[in-house]
Amino acid sequence: MTPPPSLHDPEFAPRLRQDVVWRSFGQEAVAWSPERREPAYLDPFAVLLSSVMDGEATLAELADDIAAEFDLAAEAAVATTRAVTGYLDLHGLLTTSEPEDVPWFLAHPFWVQHDN
Numbered sequence: 001m002t003p004p005p006s007l008h009d010p011e012f013a014p015r016l017r018q019d020v021v022w023r024s025f026g027q028e029a030v031a032w033s034p035e036r037r038e039p040a041y042l043d044p045f046a047v048l049l050s051s052v053m054d055g056e057a058t059l060a061e062l063a064d065d066i067a068a069e070f071d072l073a074a075e076a077a078v079a080t081t082r083a084v085t086g087y088l089d090l091h092g093l094l095t096t097s098e099p100e101d102v103p104w105f106l107a108h109p110f111w112v113q114h115d116n
Contacts, residue, residue, distance in 0.1 A: 007059075007086050010078075014062075014085050015055030015095045033092030035099045040091035049084045055095070059085060 006012060021032045027044035042050065052062065059081055067077035089097050 007082060007089060010060035011058050013055050013058045014053040014088070016050055016053050016088070016093055017095055017097070020093055031091070031093055033097070035092035035097060040087065040093060045080070046084050046087065049081065050088060050093070053094070
């Protein structure tokens with residue numbers, strides 16, 4: 001069995017889950033994974049970074065792009081990329097996130113759209 005990827009491995013290529021519910025508020029967002037009881041708040045930087053997590057770009061490549069785009073030092077870009085990736089993972093937003101036991105009636109309780 002292959003061990004799960006490490007968020008500290010620069011060759012790890014994060015990918016967002018396809019079943020996440022998103023609500024945007026200007027440049028910020030709230031994202032809710034069916035694997036978690038509570039949503040995640042995403043600031044503009046996390047929204048931007050998460051939008052390019054396609055499972056192809058590695059953490060090292062994402063950090064390089066962030067450093068170039070925002071004129072950040074390489075160390076700051078790596079630390080920020082790891083922090084955002086860890087936050088997304090903690091909130092169950094990545095395909096590699098560990099599931100949490102969430103009863104079906106708690107999954108997306110107020111995001112469900114009803115036909116009236």
